[in-house]
Amino acid sequence: MTLDQAAPSTPPTARRGLLIVITGASGVGKGTLRERWLAGQNVFYSTSWTTREARAGERHGVDYVFVPPEVFDSKARAGGFLEHAAFVGNRYGTPIEPIEAALARGQDVVLEIEVEGAMQVKARMGEEAVLVFIMPPSLTELRRRLEGRATETPERIEKRLRRAREEIQEAHAFRYVIVNDDLDRAVEELLAVQQAERAAQVPSSEWTAEDRAAVTAAQAVRSETLDAQDLQRVVDS
Secondary structure: OOOOOOOOOOOOOOOOOOOOEEEEEEOHHHHHHHHHHHOOOOOOEOOOOOOOOOOOOOOOOEEEOOOHHHHHHHHHHOOEEEEEEEEEOOOEEEHHHHHHHHHOOOOOOEOOOOOOHHHHHHHHHHEEEEEEEEEOHHHHHHHHHHHHHHHOOOHHHHHHHHHHHHHOOOHOOOOEEEEEEOOOHHHHHHHHHHHHHHHHHHHHHHHHHHHHHHHHHHHEEEEHOOOOHHHHHHHHO
């Protein structure tokens, strides 16, 4: 779904959509995880704007909206982004208008953005923003994935790894933390988080058995289940 596309004729509903924000280090596998998780779902996936060059296989308006820095700056000055941030020399931003429209019509919205941007969304939207941090099993595995992409210089890989160390140690700022070491399990955990957050919008007396199972599964990946030593082990491994 591209930047300005909405779901065709979403039925009216009193329920406001969920705003789910996923983030994590570059190379952690967010894109693959997101595609599997959202397959078949009628959600609004917000396409971020960026000033970086497109990588091989990336499509304008699908993976990102690729714009020159001056175009990005003009939109930022006009207050057109829900969040925007700089990362490794490039800028990324989430346009606000299509997100507000989707939430109002009861459609879930998914943002895949950088950590700095996620914190801006949290500051602006409060508890409405469901923040999910995607964790690598180890920094060694993250390095392997980055090197395997063959899209970065060694210097930029090191810069990304330094940034990842800092971000992992701030994982408690997110509501949920999902370790992406098993894709199938990570997808199931994201689905549980989504269903649990939907269930939280109604009284527990109205929950189905599936809702209760999802709430239990989601509790297992709440960020408070990890202590500082757990996070440090990922950084050191």
